[in-house]
Amino acid sequence: MRLGPQPRELIDRSQRVLFTFDGRAAGGYTGDTIGSALYASGQRVFSRSFKYHRPRGLLCCSGHCPNCLMTVDSVPNVRVCVEPIRAGAVVEPQNVWGSLDRDALAVTDKIGGPFTPVGFYYRTMIRPRFMWPLYEKVLRNLAGLGKVDERHHGHSRYDVEHRRARVLVVGGGQSGRAAALAAATRGPGVVLVDEGMRLRGAELEGVEVLAPARALGIWEGGLVPVDAGGVLYRFRAERIVVATGALEQPLVFPGNDLVGVMLPDGVRRLIRDFAIRPASRAVVLASDDDALEVADELREAGVAVPRVVDLRTAPLGRIEAKGRRGRVSAAVLDGRAVECDLVVASAGRQPSYSLLAQAGARVEYEPSRGIFVPAELPAGFEALGAVTGEGCATVHPLRSSGARNGDKSFVCVCEDVTTKDVDRAIAEGFDSIELSKRYTTVTMGPCQGKLCQLASIRLYARTTGVSEATVGTTTARPPWAPVELGLLAGPHHEPARRSSIHFRHEEAGATIQWAGPWKRPYAYGEHPEDEVRAVHESLGVIDVSTLGKILVEGPQAVELLERLYPNRFGDMKPGRIRYGVITSDGGRIMDDGTIARLADDLFYVTTTSTGADAVTAWFEWWNAVWGYDAEIVNVTGALAAVNLAGPRAREALSRLVDDPDDVAGDAFRYLDAKELDVAGVPCLALRIGFVGELGYELHFASPAGEHLWDRLVAEGAWPFGLEPQRVLRLEKAHIIVGQDTDSESNLLSAGMSWLPKLEKDDFVGKLAVEHVARREEVERLVGFTMEEDVVPAEGAQVVIEGRPGGRVTSARRSEAVGAVIGLAWLPPERCEDGTRFEIRVDRRTVGARVRHGAFYDASGARMRA
Amino acid sequence: MTELRFLSPSQCAEGSTASPLRRALDGAPEQVRDLSLQGVLELRGDIARVEAGEGEELVRLSPRRGFLFTPGDPFEAVARVRAAGVLAYDSTGALAGLALEGEQLMRRLTDLELTKLPAAGPFARVSALVLRDEGERFRVYVPQELGHDVALAVLDALAGLELAP
Structure with a gap:
């Protein structure tokens, strides 16, 4: 029932607001909260409790307790006592089977008590183990809070704003307002944050007021996130004044x-x-x-x-x-x-000290007043008003001593923890407040100890016979106030790397997939084998802008690379290319790519698509350790790159360069690097063949990506994606680091014993490579062909004489080879060419045979053409 | 000795280059402008030996690393800086650049201290170089491959401030 006008009432009786509650019409006034409007209309039961499903009504009306949690517009766990009323809102009760007044699960309160003591699920629901998923499902439905509506997407936007303040005042009571005004007289940059509705729109001269808004905690470095509804303000302030007052217990x-x-x-x-x-x-x-x-x-x-x-x-x-x-x-x-x-x-009243404790303040117990107060504030913090203990005192909250009958006495209404539960936990040996917290979950519910910490500490002290000071407090952790996860997550931005040609792929209808941090085309149609065939028979082009690209320049660039790589670079002539593999100190394969010598003191290094940043950091680290006079510049983003591959590659390229003789066979040999203008775009052209056909990798300024791509396509090049590329490289038995190798793979086991030059004085991983060479081989990476036309999964188990004997790393069906081919790790004694072994495919074993060398064009004549 | 022409968009035929932001910023409000194809050099070596020319801006990241923003042809600027004994690389194609207006917009996108720019740090969840011009005008440079998403994040932040549709 509404009273007559009150002197400071917040409601505007001239503006009626209608909303829906539990499927029926409800209403209130502008200025009401949903909770106050419902209470005024006679609603008394606002929720059902966490475990026992006991009816609960308004308790604090300040957003601290869990008693009014409801789902509003599909957002669960909204405290309706502080949620402003809004027209058309859909308000639903939560955690009930039936209705708020008649909840079928209230039976747990009537008969479940003896069977559901504190921690019962830890003891009773662990056997049989396979039943746990069912138990979990049941428990989650029987007890708990609201449910996330997975069909509901973004009722509102969430933003994050990074703020700086000279003085940040948390708490808009008398002390907080006075502190803010005083600070404002000394200059700008004063912000006051208050969770109440009374300061909304308030004007304090020189003070920016954020209300209603909640400080969620104080993190390291004085970071204070403030929940202001749809915006999370991340404040850093020179001085933080905490005037959060005290909480009724x-x-x-x-x-x-x-x-x-x-x-x-x-x-x-x-x-x-x-x-x-x-x-x-x-x-x-x-x-x-x-x-x-x-x-x-x-x-x-x-x-x-x-x-x-x-x-x-x-x-x-x-x-x-x-x-x-x-x-x-x-x-x-x-x-x-x-x-x-x-x-x-x-x-x-107990001082609301949690934010100060999070900031590093010590908290001590004052027995004369029965409260915990903050002491020894860290630098840059100030506490004012009731939070310091001013005007605060409590009587002993426990008023049921010796009671053996009667209703339950709740220490924690959030988690339905009773005095009996705490006593039982102590009896079971959980005699520290921190242990008990984890066992009983007292202080771990939605109020985060605001209403139950003091009572639980005093109950502990009374039962164990020690002082409250000895019992101590539990650790204060953020968030101090409840917050929507969406607000913490912020805007829905997931940055993806896209090459400068990316949108051409989308326009061509490519299926786009994540490839590490990049978005790349999987294939341009439903039949990747068509793209493979185009490369073998005619001409294909793939966007390889994602390759890592690093310039190494300086008088000692060659010395640096000689020590970074197991193979040699000092004997390379400018204009030549060499394959290189980087190994760790332990001799494990880290990354691979090509190294082109552009000048005596300048090298162009490519890495895998995911390896650019790590390889750059690796180079820089070793360069700093060794002190070479060489600069390492990551130019991955500066350059786009395409691989033009197929029997027609030379012919097509010759039409796009100024002088066709520049790309003639003798003038531009396999593993040559050359600067060419292609269709008006200066390129670094590398004659290499990852996909096994005559090919040119063109590296050029990113902004020209679409132009050059368009010209190559106009010359008849068929765009091909990652999937065809995987087939093509597998036909050549070219490995992909990270797919065919893992963190234990070394050069020798991966079949690259030809690569390390052990006669070099030193290189990263040399000792380990020498060690591996001396010891017995454990496994080896080899190619295989399947006996049947089935493609094993990557990671499929290799079976030898009925026992696990290895694993498949890559497998594809190759039209050119006429078989399913792949790479697998096998025991060395099973690696002879033609050796038969079996692979698990779809719950059966299928025969396969070891195949040495490339599956396609074993002599390499096509790519060297 | 190579001149690294293949790094320089300015050496490409006229009309053959395009900004990485042109799709994202198509129809963008006036608070956002595309700076992507303006010349930028990455410098390595004794940066103190570099003299910025007219209209150029030298940003030191460390004593041996920096950027030179140039209104002229960056390819020519590379030659000039190299002649002074400092290694220079044309990074015009590496960076997507945005000119933005409004402190609040910036605060929605970066936690960098806006009174202490230029600085390198996160911007829209991406590593960026942020510079401040007159008043509330800023320039932001991010890796070009992430530029599209950063531009969309900027437009989204503007929408959040009800400054853009």
């Missing part, structure tokens, strides 16, 4: 979670902010003057208050709330029942 007594048991501030908000009469008959159990004043406010609002108890002066030995259908019907105070439909109860 619930009393712990049988029935303390019944609908109608509320904290004084919650009641005050209903009356002052939303002009709601919260009940008809109330009992007030106060532990400070603020709470006592609520009794007066209730009376002014027309609520009968038959009993007010000041727990500081008239301590009660036993308090119990009695209820009907989960709602308070009476308060029993030391055995005397007082009929009521509202129990306003508080144990006092």
Whole structure:
């Protein structure tokens, strides 16, 4: 029921707002929260509890407790007591089977208690092991919070904004506002963050006010993320003032979670902010003057208050709330029942110190006032007001000592942890508050200890007979306030690397796939074999801009490369190319590519598509270690590259260069590097043949990518993608580092014993290569052909005499070879040409035979043509 | 001795080059401009020996590394800088460049301290070089292969600020 106009009410009674609650129409006023509108309309049960499915009503009305969690517009776990009302919102209860008033799972409260003690799932749901997925599914449905609607995508956008402030004040109470205004007199850059609705749009001279907004925590370096709804502000400030005030603490007594048991501030908000009469008959159990004043406010609002108890002066030995259908019907105070439909109860106020603790402040217990207070603040931080303990004190919150009967006494309403649960945990040996936290999950629920930490510490102290100071607090961790995961994730940006030719591939209808950090064409049609055939019979072109490209220049460039690679480069003439493999200190294959000598002191190195950054860093690291006079410049992005391959490659290229003689067979031999202008674009042309046909890799300035691609296609080159390239390179038995090799592969086992020049004084991994050469070989990479027309999966198991004997790394069907071919790691004794072995394919074994050398054009005549 | 012409877009035939951002920025609002084909040199060596010419801007990343932004032909600038004993490489094709306006827009995209630019750091989840011009005008350079996505992120951030459709 609404009261008459209140002096500071937030609602605008002239503006009615309609929304949907649990499938039916509901309404309120502008300025209402969803929670206040529902309460005003008579709704009292707002949620069902986590484990026992007990009915829960408004408790704090400040967004701290879990009692009003609902799903709003498909977003779960919205605290409707602080969620502003909005027209057309769809509000649904969560964690119920049935309705809020009739939840079928409430049976767990009636009969499940003895069977569901704290930690029961740790003990009872671990056997049989195979049943755990089922147990998990059941538990997740029976207990918990709301569900993410996977069909719902982006009800709103999420943004992140990086902010700097001279002074950041967290908390907009009296102390916070005063601190902000004082700071503003000394200059600009003052920001005040407050979670309440009263400061929304407030004007404090010289102060930027963010409200309602929540500081989520304080990270290393003073990073303070602030949740302001759709924007996450990531603040860094020269000075951070924490004025987060104090939190009312619930009393712990049988029935303390019944609908109608509320904290004084919650009641005050209903009356002052939303002009709601919260009940008809109330009992007030106060532990400070603020709470006592609520009794007066209730009376002014027309609520009968038959009993007010000041727990500081008239301590009660036993308090119990009695209820009907989960709602308070009476308060029993030391055995005397007082009929009521509202129990306003508080144990006092505890400083809200968590942000300071996260920042590194020490927290100590003050026994005289029964509170924990922050001490020894780190540099750059200041605490003001109630968060320092000013005006705070608590009475002992436990009011059910010795009770053997009656309703449950909840220490933690978030996780449905009772006093009995904590006692049991202690009895089972969880005698540290941190261990108990993990076992009972007390303080681990949505309130993150705001309402249960003090009570659990004091219960621990009482039960174990040690002081609260000895028990200590649990670690304060962010987020201090609940936050949508979408806000933490930020905008949906996943940067992909695209070559400068990329959109030509899309326009040609290519299937695009991720290839490491790149987006690349898989194939241009449904039949990659057509693209393979085009390369073998005519002319193909593939975008290889993703290859790593590094310039190594300087008087000692050759010395650097000689020590980085196992093979030689000092004897290379400018204009020649050599294949190179980089090995680690342990002799393992790291990356491969080609090295072209462009001048005496200048080399052009290519790497795998995913290896550019790592190889650059590797080069730079060793160059710094050895101190050579050489510069390493990663030009991967600066250059696009295409591979023009096929019997018609020379003919096509000759039509695009100024002088066709430049690309004649004798003038441009296999493994030559040459600078050519192709279709008006200066290129570094490399005559190499990864795909096994006459081929030219053209490297040129990225901005000319589309132009040159278009010209090559116009010359009849058939675009081919990654999949045809894999077939073509496999026909030549060319390996792909990282696919055919792994972190244990070395040059000798991978069939490249010809590559390392052990007579060199030194190279990275030389000792390891020498060691491998001396020891017995473990496995070897070889080619194979399948006996049947089936393609084994990459990674398929090799079977030798019925036992696992190796693995397949690559396999494809080759039209040119007329068989399924592949590469596999086999035991050395099984690597003779023609040796038969078996491979697991679709739950059966299929025969295969070892094949040495290339499967196609074994002499290499085609690519050397 | 090679002149590394193949690195230089300016050496390509007229009309044969294109910006990596032209698709993303087609119809973009005026707060965003494409700088991608403006000349940039990557410098290695004793940067102190480099004298910036008229209209050029030298950005030092370290005593031995830097960028030279040039309004002229970067290929010619490379020759000039090399003649001064500093290694230079035409990086025009390596970088996508954006001119942006608005501090709040920048704050949505980078955590770099905007009063302490130029600096290298993250921008729209990509490594970037960020420079500040007059007032609230900024220049951002990112690897060209990531430029398209960065440009889309910029437009999205503008939309979040209700400055773009």
